[in-house]
Each structure stands twice: as C-alpha cells, then as structure tokens.
Amino acid sequence: MKAGSMKGLSVPPLLIGFGTVGLALGLVEIMLMLGLLNRFVVPFPSAVFGSFGRLFAEEELFERLLQTGAEALAASVLVAVFGIVIGVVLYRFRILRLATEPWVAAVAAAPIVLAYPLFLVIFGRSAATIVAMGFAAGLAPVVLKTLEGLNGVRKSLIDVGRSYNLSQSQLFWKILLPAAVPTIFVGVRLGLVFALINLIGVEFLINFGGLGQLINDLAERYDLPAMFATIVFVVLVSVVIFAALERMERWFRPAR
Amino acid sequence: MTDGEREDERDMVAANAKLRLAASRSAETDLVIDDVSMHFDTREGRITAVDGVSFAVERGEFVSIIGPSGCGKSTVFNILGGLIGGYEGTVSVGGEIVTGPHPSVGMVFQEESTFPWRTVIDNVAFPLEVKGVGKVERHEVARRFIDMVGLAGFEQRYPSELSGGMRQRVAIARTLVFEPKILLMDEPFAALDEQTRLLLGDKVLKIQQDLKQTTLLITHNITEAVQLSDRVVIMTFRPGRVKRIVDIRLPRPRDGGVIGSEAFGRYVAEIWNDLREEASRGMAESEAGARKGRG
Numbered sequence A: 001m002k003a004g005s006m007k008g009l010s011v012p013p014l015l016i017g018f019g020t021v022g023l024a025l026g027l028v029e030i031m032l033m034l035g036l037l038n039r040f041v042v043p044f045p046s047a048v049f050g051s052f053g054r055l056f057a058e059e060e061l062f063e064r065l066l067q068t069g070a071e072a073l074a075a076s077v078l079v080a081v082f083g084i085v086i087g088v089v090l091y092r093f094r095i096l097r098l099a100t101e102p103w104v105a106a107v108a109a110a111p112i113v114l115a116y117p118l119f120l121v122i123f124g125r126s127a128a129t130i131v132a133m134g135f136a137a138g139l140a141p142v143v144l145k146t147l148e149g150l151n152g153v154r155k156s157l158i159d160v161g162r163s164y165n166l167s168q169s170q171l172f173w174k175i176l177l178p179a180a181v182p183t184i185f186v187g188v189r190l191g192l193v194f195a196l197i198n199l200i201g202v203e204f205l206i207n208f209g210g211l212g213q214l215i216n217d218l219a220e221r222y223d224l225p226a227m228f229a230t231i232v233f234v235v236l237v238s239v240v241i242f243a244a245l246e247r248m249e250r251w252f253r254p255a256r
Numbered sequence B: 001m002t003d004g005e006r007e008d009e010r011d012m013v014a015a016n017a018k019l020r021l022a023a024s025r026s027a028e029t030d031l032v033i034d035d036v037s038m039h040f041d042t043r044e045g046r047i048t049a050v051d052g053v054s055f056a057v058e059r060g061e062f063v064s065i066i067g068p069s070g071c072g073k074s075t076v077f078n079i080l081g082g083l084i085g086g087y088e089g090t091v092s093v094g095g096e097i098v099t100g101p102h103p104s105v106g107m108v109f110q111e112e113s114t115f116p117w118r119t120v121i122d123n124v125a126f127p128l129e130v131k132g133v134g135k136v137e138r139h140e141v142a143r144r145f146i147d148m149v150g151l152a153g154f155e156q157r158y159p160s161e162l163s164g165g166m167r168q169r170v171a172i173a174r175t176l177v178f179e180p181k182i183l184l185m186d187e188p189f190a191a192l193d194e195q196t197r198l199l200l201g202d203k204v205l206k207i208q209q210d211l212k213q214t215t216l217l218i219t220h221n222i223t224e225a226v227q228l229s230d231r232v233v234i235m236t237f238r239p240g241r242v243k244r245i246v247d248i249r250l251p252r253p254r255d256g257g258v259i260g261s262e263a264f265g266r267y268v269a270e271i272w273n274d275l276r277e278e279a280s281r282g283m284a285e286s287e288a289g290a291r292k293g294r295g
C-alpha cells in the first residue's frame, strides 16, 4: 500500500524530469540544424550520445570510471571516518571546539581546489594527491554536521540515559550517536559531494587519473561531442551515487 | 504527684514517641527533601525556583506534588533523580544522601523522551538491554508492559508513527519495565485524554500497590492527585514553597464509588481553594512580566 502510493508519486516526476531534458536537447539539436547556435562551440546532442560507444571502446571510459571510483571511495571512507571522529573529539573537548570551530567553518566555505599546487608538491602527480584533495574538501562539512548533531541531542534523551546510570561510553553509543546519526548523515552526504567535485576537478587540473583527465584530454583534442558525453556520464554516475546514499540513509534511520 | 508533674511526664512521653517516630521514619523513608533551595542564574537575573522545600515520602507511599506552572516541580523532580546539583539543603533517596541517579529510582520525564531510532518494543526494553538481559527475555518482559499501557500491536512501530499520548505511554512502560522500587513521574499523563488518563492511572496504581513502590507523582490535575495519592503536597508560585500537605484519607481501592463520593469532592474543593490563589498569582505575574517585556 505504502510502496504503491510512493511509486505513484515518484514515477511521474521522474518521467517529467527526463521529458524536460529530452525536450531541451531536442530544441538544441533543431537550433543547431537551423544555424541558430554555433556548431563549433555547441556539439549536436545526437553526436554527444553517439560518441558513447567510442568512449567505451577507445578511451577506456569504464576503466577510468573504476579509477576515479576507487579514488572517490578512498577519499569518502577517509572523509567519513576522520570527519566523524574529529567531530566527536571536538564535542568531547569543549576547549578544542571553541578554538577550532570557526576555522573548520571557514575551511568548509573555502575553495580548497585552489590549493592543489600545495598537494601536488607534497604528494607528487599521483592518485595520492587526488585522494588528498578530495579528503581535504569533504572533511569540514562532516566535522561540522557531526558536532551539530551531537550538540543538538535533546536534553531529555540524555537525562533518560543518565537516570539509568549509563557509563560515558554507553551514553555515547546508545544515545548520543544514534540521536545524532540523521544530522551526521547529512554531513557525510555533503562531504562526499564536495570530495567528488574536487576529485574530478583536480584530475582535470593536473591531467592525471580517471574521468577528469579524460575530459581534459578530449577538450585539448577539441573533441567536443565526446567531452560533453563524458561530462554527462559524470553527472549520471553522481546521480546514481547519491541515490544509493539516500537509500543507505533510509536504511540507517528507518521511519522518522 | 501534682498536676504539674503529671503534665511534664505526659510531655516527656510524647517527646519520646516523636523521637521514636523520627528514628523509624529515617529507616522507612525513601525520599527526603529537607529545606532545599535552588537558584538559577538567567539573563533576567537570579531566580529562586525552589525555596526551603521540605517533605518526605515513606516507603510504599504514593505522594503527589501539585502546583502552578513554573513553581519548581520539575526542579524538585530533577533534584530527587540526581540529575541536577548545586542546591542548598539535604536530599536523600532510599536512605542515602543523593550524589547522582539512584539505581532503584525510575523516572518518567515531562518532555518527550522516547528514542526515535528505536521501535516501541526496543524503547521499552532499553533499561533491560543496558542491564544485559538477553534479547528474547527482555522482549518478552517488554511485551507485557506494552500490553499494560494499551499499545499491544504497536511493538514494531517507531515513535514518529505514534500520537503524543501513545509516545508518553511508551515512556511510562519503559520506566516500569525494570520495576523500580522508587518511581518518580513528572506529569506523565499530561498528554493523555481524560479516559486514557483514568485507565492508565488505575494500572499504574495497581502496579504501585503490587510492588509496594514508593511513588512521587507531579501533576497539574487535582482529581488525579486525589484519586491516586496518600498525600498531596501543594506548592506555591514563585518562589516554590510547600504551601500545605493534605492527607487523603480515602479507602483503597479508589474505584468509581470512592471517586463519586462526597469526601472525594471535598478534597478536590479544598485543594482547588489553595491552588486558585497561587494560580491567579502566577497568571498575574507572568502577564505583568509580558507587559514589561513589551514596554
């Protein structure tokens, strides 16, 4: 019953979404044919989609996806683990928190990707630089949201725990952490978005690694249809990743 | 023996009896609040939430505290529960001076306190879980108490899928499940409709009598206080003091017959008389405060 009504609601928006994109692409195609848009700047959407076969066969799109995926996975795990741990430590030690929270917030808002030369010097032109960039970009939101989640735990819930004489660690694992999980997860999702964006950006900038480098290559070869196709591919992959994350989130906190 | 001597002797006997009473009382008294004051520092300055409050609850006794909103009832509750410190005076629970939450105390909080990430049954089983009771056993016990508060069939729901009154019943079941010797409840029935309140009050009372629990109930509801209690402590509006302690000498069980009786009505009227003064003072003061705040 519930699933049925959810489906009934979520399928039309999906259709409308695809329909809108399809319509827009069709319009661009027609405008290009009529010469209203410059063919040397804007590729034919049909050519963009046509180049996918070439990308998979000649440009090793799939292998590059795996490479970027592996980097993203490494950065994500690092972001989640370190972000949550640092958040918890800052929560436990008020002085540390007061000293560092404004800085963390500033870092969260900074365009970290501009610091890539620094990482390049430290880690060399390697996957390590890319992972480190992704990690640096994604860390701050996880730390901030973890702190926010723990600070926001309702006092009456903590009082319940205290009234049962829970130890500090029981209080943390049984009450503070589960109560903060929804907020922490928002942070993790934000962190992963930041990490992924920066990861591909750095691949592009230092011309190393997976999908980002491919986009760089194709741009330099002026293979516009293939370049756009790769960008579309990146967008699709992101959509899939975030849909999966949302699923996971629901699994973590059933019925709220 | 002159008359004077005889009188002296009678006084002596009386004094001795009182001493004995005090001695026996200290052994049998589960909750003692002796001349307790509590201040809070707020932006508007220092406020005295509780001022020189004293009362005691004997083992197995059911006592209610009734008083206008903001008179310090929850503060007394938190002090007895060992959740806040920094007060003046002495407080003892189960014969021991309070230094923190006492293991034989169970608390039902005024605010929403169910765990949103746990199902009803896992909420109720929580105290058993932290005590290390196995899953099968704790679920069995939890189910019994879920039945008792009238939530059978809702075991697998999450609190967000229940009404406010149902959530409060989950919280009550969660506290009763480990059968605390001393039960502290802060307006546990406030979110319930009148009928559920009466039925649940009956059930809690039955458990209380079965387990001979020492119970302190905080309430706004005069009928509820008279229906359930051996004694009712009436508190004054700010600063919170004990205005009067009323002994409710009504037979138990307090079924429909007792509740309909004239004596019952007299107690309700008597307490209402005391409270009306405090309540109207409270209203006037907060209205004045609001005017000052606006001006």
Ligand SMILES: Nc1ncnc2c1ncn2[C@@H]1O[C@H](COP(=O)(O)OP(=O)(O)OP(=O)(O)O)[C@@H](O)[C@H]1O
Pocket: B040, B041, B042, B047, B048, B049, B068, B069, B070, B071, B072, B073, B074, B075, B076, B110
């Ligand atoms: N942590 C706190 N900080 C500052 N003031 C507080 C705090 N807790 C309570 N107070 C103040 O102490 C007074 C008594 O509060 P308390 O919660 O004990 O009232 P109450 O009798 O339980 O009221 P109600 O019936 O509305 O629940 C109030 O004026 C309140 O503003």
Ligand SMILES: [Mg+2]
Pocket: B073, B074, B075, B110, B186
């Ligand atoms: Mg209160």
